[in-house]
Amino acid sequence: MHNRPLNICMVSDFFYPAMGGVESHLYNNSQCLIQRGHKVVIVTHSHGRRRGVRYLAGGLKVYYIPAVIVYSNASLPTFFCTFPIFRQIFIREQIDIVHGHQAFSTFCHEAILHARSMGLKTVFTDHSLLGFADASGILLNKLLKFTLSDVQHAICVSHTSKENTVLRAALDPQQVSVIPNAIIAEQFRPDPSARDPAWITIVVLSRLVYRKGVDLLVAAMPRICQLCPRVRFIIGGDGPKRINIEQMRERHMLQDRIELLGSVQPADVRSVLVRGDIFLNTSLTEAFCIAIVEAAACGLLVVSTKVGGIPEVLPRYMITFAAPEEDHVVESLLEAIGRVDDRPKHPELSPEYFHSQVKKMYSWQDVAERTEHVYYKIVGLEEPPLIERFRRYYGCGLVAGKLFCLVAAIDFLIGVVLAWFWPRAQIEKARSFDYAKYHAIVTENRLYHGSSVGSEKQSSEPLTLG
Template sequence: MPYNIAMVCDFFFPQPGGVESHIYQVSTKLIDRGHKVVVITHAYKGRTGVHYLTNGLKVYHVPFLVIYRETTMPTVFSFFPIFRNIILREKIEIVHGHGSLSSFCHEAILHARTMGLRTVFTDHSLFGFADAGSILTNKLLKFTLSDVDHIICVSHTCKENTVLRASLDPLIVSVIPNAVVAENFQPLSYSPKSHDAGYMKPRPISRRIGPDDPIVIVVISRLFYNKGTDLLIAAMPRILANHPNVRFLIAGSGPKAIDLEQMIERRMLQDRVELLGPVRHEEVRDVMVRGHIYLHPSLTEAFGTVIVEAASCGLYVVCTRVGGIPEVLPPHMTTFAKPEEDDLVAATGKAIAALRSGRVRTERFHDQVKMMYSWTDVAQRTERVYDGITGAISEEEFYGVQGDGKVRAGVQSYALIDRLKRYYGCGVWAGKLFCLCAIIDYLIFIFLELWATRANIDLAKDWPRKPFINDKNKPVDNNPYRLRHGDVMDRRNGSFVVR
């Protein structure tokens, strides 16, 4: 059955990134399957209000104060009135939050449960357990996930991390990886082979690298500590010293950019290292195809979509063996290294030698990645999660039956007393604080129901909805929406808005 879904996260376009791309791609594929999806995020520079993106995806850019790395100021309750208004206007049934560090995500799940809506949370990151920041983040995550219907993680390592951080039942956590639009990341070595029904079929062409040919190593990353920028700064001079015919091409921005520039000037590597600065996501492929090796020195990573994009472009990948990265690509596409300077230099040397010897057939990577990852498959698996929490499929089918014939998990109750019981078990002092937050949120909801009645909220017109795709991938046109005469769209600032 078709659903009305709200994707909520602080991180979305026009900011580039893996979480942003994930939300956009899953949303558009769910729309293709007949569902209605809106995205709720904060305002970006030049983006405020309601915008329409490709495929009729509506985005609400809410003007809230941003304090750090595009994360809004956590206020707990002030987001509730406008959130409720959007939910009622769009007739939302499922609220899907993304990101452990997204304030909008945590607040939206709290408010959605108060309003009696089904909720899903997707975790895209890995966190520790010892430092102060991780302890506070994990306690907040435990608060949010103690009253959520289902959790999705992008890798098995991410699932293990999330289950431990929030003390969850593993049965309510599913693993659904990221994907890539392989057609947008084709290598330069593709050329037409034949015509079939009017379409050109590309074929891969081998790029043989001689012993003296230059090799370009590409790095596309946010220049932050957790992305391994310090490790890159330490290893890069040694790699260039060991291999005279190697150059670096680095794209990205962040607080570590100054350290990187200073190292290049100090070592006088300006002629062998090119800094591109920040690049848009649609420009990533054009940068990647200029290289032969993709270097990913991250210190922590739940999945690493960029290495899938690099392999799809025909690059050999050198990456650190951390987090969920070992789950992403098969061994013949990657060379792994410990997150240490010496090992990263050695692994890069092995990759360079493998390319020069011809042992690695990178021209085959694109077709292999295309078979492994698909956003359509991700959307189908996400849709099954929605079916499970709404009762469209039985709990036995969704959660599975244990050895004693009983189902160990189930959807959460909306009742306030049941919610308070779950919150109370989150800690001696934190449990009482969480209960207080839930009670205040419920009182605000009652006040809003009396003061801003639902009858006074105008319902939004729906974009023409596509036929719903059932489990057998057959269209079922049981909810055809049509724009009436006079409903005009025009384009302003790069996106569609209602006139």
């Protein structure tokens, strides 16, 4: 087992200021790895005017590379065009391991390809589930097989996700680890005084897109409102399906029962959750679903469709499952509404008990430690010869295998040309961020301004944006 600090580069199209589970995972995992003594930099595409190099809280360095966005915050595939800038970053930051996140991320696939051409160790984390029958799934599965043919290790966020990834990419299961997502439990404390006792409030926090089951939500809400006069809905999130909810609300005249908040900032998520009694998730596919963990930490009973890795996330007394069908969602909501009225009689259903149990189950420090174990497992592996890399790519299919070998060969040759034009010795090494000095200054400022006991307790957790 090695114990030397590592230089790690996290790469994904999905990072702040965009919001989502992948973005949260990247940020919090990186902060904890920094606290464990490693150097972490993140590479993502530019967001509007945010481009160039930025430092976030805790000394986390982020490269925002200009790129053309094509769909759902993913950048336009350029294959070899990003090699020069990725090579500059990897050499400047003296990277040991390149860690790509999310199968939908173009930057992730390109960074792993270029890193392998440079002989760097690579890790891939899959955050999604994909099918095997639709055209987009088939194409993305082939791309994933190409990328994962030459990575040292893969990580999935649930056992269901692992099975899906192993089948999609034809991987050896021993090369895939399961490391779940987590939350900072201190940021999701229950607040019973925030809810309105006159109502039973159902909260929905989600991107309003087809994959999140918004059509199921639209069908179930008017039926629940008709059956239960004391029920109201609070919906946070935005997306193309929002218009469907607005039209349904107008058609059934439920303006006083359905509150639409629009996009909710991460800092405001808890204040929305603590207003509710029940959290509803109607996703059609989900590898983990960090939203239900946040809701349970705030003390809400959870109702969710039983899809993907969701059954692995919470114990049975915290969640009620439903098939992804309208009637089943309504039945499960009615069951949860009945449990809300019985909560005072059952201490194991109290918000405080929910919070204490979730805090024990999920921790970013644990995620970082397990990720670190993967890094140390691969960092000492011997680099295979180039012909072995071609053999792995060739096994990806009769036609695709030859194409993948061609792509890998061209990328390797581009790397040789770049090494001739810009030798490593001529690339200036970036100065290391002085994490010890940074934390000393932060601690001194807290003492100078008189931090409370609560803030001192939170200082052991990863520093967060805003």
